Amino acid sequence: MIINLRLTMESGQPPNFIWSKDGDKYFRYIGGEKCYIWEDNGLRSTEGFEDYVLKLLRGNDDLNAVYKKISTDAVIKQAIKNYRGLRATLSDPWETLVCFICSINNNIPRIRRNVQSLMREGRVSTPEEILRADLSKCCLGFREKFLRETAELVLSHDLEKIGKTDYKTAKQVLMEFPGVGAKVADCVLLYGYGFLQAFPIDVWIQRAMEKYYHKKKPTEIRKFAEERWGSCAGYANTYLYAAVRGM
DNA sequence: TTCCAGGGTGAGT
């Protein structure tokens, strides 16, 4: 399995906000138990969490096949060369939704602080806990209202069910939640549901698409990405994001 | 002090 663990865990995907670092190991609590992930002649993780980690890191994706599919030009080829082993991750839908509501007009260090302040005993608070809690110390700003209202709606929605429909339907449903627009929806679809055709467009991706492909408008970018990278657009997005941020 | 951050919303064209 090809992987660059540091890039994967620290490149702005949900693990970047949810997992912590202890030396060269990453950890979080799962069901009250501490799960470590590290590299030592290959990928290692705490005994009993092998399946969990395989799913988180999308270990069954054939990265070489992905590279072959998205290598449409010199830009992507260079990004693959620079960031080989960067994987798209797959986290819990609710935790992913919380992460990207916190991400609205925010920066990565502060998103992490916001998400960490919403965690108890190693996991993101449930919708019920969010609604009961005093969030004033979490410094969410205008995002607190979005989070509360979304938590309220999630109580009557089955989040798992959203992932069982097709991409476009799932996107429409997610965008009904307060604070979930096209970008947040695509992030949740990609990193919380595993829809690899999702192509989230934030300011950095917009910059990258303008710089490298002379596409500026989001509608134009979406069409371009879909036609060019199709079912692997999410991976292209992940690599372009790393490239334009110079990670 | 001003600008920016993995943007969304609502009002106005």
Added chain:
DNA sequence: ACTCACCATGGA
């Protein structure tokens, strides 16, 4: 379908 002000907070 597109534009725009506004939305809090903290770091550069």
